[in-house]
Amino acid sequence: MMETKAALEGVKVIDMSRVFAGPVSAQILGDLGADVIKVERPKVGDDGRGYGLAWVPGKDGLETHQSSFFTASNRNKRSITVNHAKPEGQDIIRELVRTADVLIENYKVGDLKRYGLDYESLRAINPRLIYCSVTGFGQTGPMAARAGYDGLFQATGGMMAVTGIPDGQPGAGPLKAGPSLVDFVTGHNAALAILGALMYRSRTGEGQFIDIALLDSSVAMVSHIMQDYLIGGVAPPRFGNGGNGGGPADIIHCTDGIMYLSAGGDEHWRRLTVLMEQPELYEDPRFNSNMKRAKLHRVELMDIINEWSRRFTTAELQAMFDGVGIPAARYNDLDEVWDEPQVKHRNLRAATPHPWAESGSVDLIASPLAHMSRTPATIRTAPPLIGEHTDEILKTIGYDDARIADLRALNVI
Known part of the structure; x- marks a missing residue:
């Protein structure tokens, strides 16, 4: 076997970032094998250590x-405390x-220049x-x-403008x-920029400065919906759970739960009308174009589909949809995500040894880059304690x- x-x-990375976006970018580099040294404040550490609703219980109290x-964005790092x-x-x-090779920081503009x-x-x-x-x-x-x-940029960059219950409905x-x-996403963009800079340096020997802004990412994330506005000059409405491309694409109700149906293409729509035993809907002038199904008569169409779907369980409908090649998926609460057979198959719940945890391990979310054939992303170490590696690194x-x-x-370290 080839090694x-x-x-x-x-690749050696100095991670002076805190909270989430910067740490995510450094974690991606760590997953890909870089030696990431996380620089934290003595005794206090990264501000992100205090965020969230759950904490890893420690051994012996x-x-x-x-x-x-913090746990979601700081694996594969060594921690040093430095004032x-x-x-x-x-x-x-x-x-x-x-x-x-790399330094990542997310201090206010000009802050580190003082030092x-x-x-x-x-x-x-x-x-x-x-x-x-x-x-x-x-x-x-x-x-x-x-x-x-984050929330400021969801508001400023346009994401909230296209997310939420449609106007005219309760809770709009x-x-x-x-x-x-x-x-x-900003963390991923930063990691992509760093990888690009490493490639450039491999050809030229030159380093460079990278300016990454949450604002830029927030606008770019609105993506094709923002492009609708740039092309047409009209802001698309909020569709709630409705798809932003074709239709029908929305939540449907079953006897034991809900599913998400995405039958936006004409062929998928035709197959759905046959499955529903209502093939006349395919030629119905209310629904005979994507625009009509996705926007003009979306509510009316979803009422028809829900009247049909409420006769079946989610398992029955999934089997029916799979049988004719219509994209659909059962809605999962967070606990149900981990029972999905494909989630288990992809090993997305990554039990990781943790020497300081009460249980001896911590469950982490696997990297989406773990399935590269030659250089897969790996989780080698759990997130570190504050300053756990200070002496070792010094x-x-x-x-x-x-x-x-x-x-x-x-009190320097």
Whole structure:
């Protein structure tokens, strides 16, 4: 068998980011094999350690400071605590940067320049450095100095404008998506930009600065719906659970639950009318075009489909849809997701050894990049405790035990 290596084996990443978008980008690089050193504040750590609704219980009553928020975005990292506001802490960062390939940070614009840790200062130490700054609004412009969080950009960038219950119905209005989607996508965009910069450096030897903004990602995420507006000049309405492409595409009700039906193409619609034993609907002037089914007469059509679907269980309907090739899926609550046969087959629940957890392991969400044939993403280590690897990392850059003890006494680490 040919030996395979991780795609980013040998790449060293300094992760000075906090909360979610930046940590997600660094985690992706770690999943692909990079050595990610997470720099945190002494004693306090990443702000994200306190976010979320659940925490990993520690062994023997140990407080792990690992919230669900932190746990979802910080595996495959080593943690060092450094107070970069102190000169000795700045020296540590500079020493780490000398042999680093990538640095990721998400401080306010200009914040790290005060400490000589901005791109221009660190490039003088390491010209090959790829320096990625993740901010809310970007490095320049009238709003660059503002802090920004996910929900703000779901509101500002247009996502909430096209998400929510349609006007005229009870509860109508814009709605924020549940997960921190702008943060998550921004983290992926940052990782993509870094990978592109690594490729460029492999050809030229040159590092570069990367300016990633949550605002940019939030606008781009509206995607084809925003493109509808740019082409047509009219803002598409909110469709609730309705699809944004073809129709019928919406929630349907069964005797024991609900499903999502996506029969937007003409052929899928024809098959559905046959399955419903109402083939005359295919030629019905109310429904004989995608525009009519998806928009003009969507509510009327969904009422007809729901009258039919309520006669069956979700399992019966799934079998019927699968039998004729109509895309549909059962709605799952979060606990039901993990019972899905295909979720189990894809090993999406990744039980990971955790030396400090009460149970000895923690369940993580597998990387979507885990099925690359030669260099799959892997989960090698659970998220670290605050400063778990401080001594180990400092010793690799020349600090001895006595100096480490001095730095700890001075609250530098």
